[in-house]
Amino acid sequence: MSSGTNPAAKRTQDAPPSGLNEVRCGHHGCVHEPTENVLTYANGITLARTAGCLTAVTLSISTGRIWLLFAGLAIHCLGDVADGTVARLRDEETRAGAVLDIVSDRLCIAVYYLSYGHLVHAMLLPIALFLFEFMVLDAHLSLAFLNWPLRSLNYFYLVDRVLYAWNWSTPGKALNSGALVVVMLTTRSPIACTGLVLTIGAVKVLSLVRAHRVGIPAPLGCASAATS
């Protein structure tokens, strides 16, 4: 390094833009391109299924037709499977799409459960606990994948297999988002639902502790320089 060069500035210039490493590892789940196309069929399906779910649930509230509430839930569930399937089949998995999917899920789940809780007050305790777990703890955990060069949280096993198994494997996802609605509609037991939500919440707390012990990396360098 020549004399007179600011070491910090030199380090910033040498850092890869946006903190991505430049290793061509061959993993399908790792990011290898600096930009991504967000105008994809998968993202279109995500937006459409979210609008469809929101429309059905709000129409259910305004008209009192409960079947529309469950239609909204069905649109959310089927659409959530469809956008992920299309993204994989068309190789359209993008980080922006993954974030869109995560935030769209929160909106659909929130309006469904709040509307259902308004109808079935006995379920308000497990619903409130679940909303805190899903909207806060799980949202923070799910968005953490952005701190690694991953295409989505579906490839988090490349970072940590335990966190992946607990949260984003097929059983992990089933526990996270599908189990409560099944138990709620089949048992109609607030105690069973509360017990399930506390179990899910415990998994999330343990996951957050593990994630922060593993260490969530921060992108290094100058944010302004990375965009120029």
Ligand SMILES: [Zn+2]
């Ligand atoms: Zn890789």
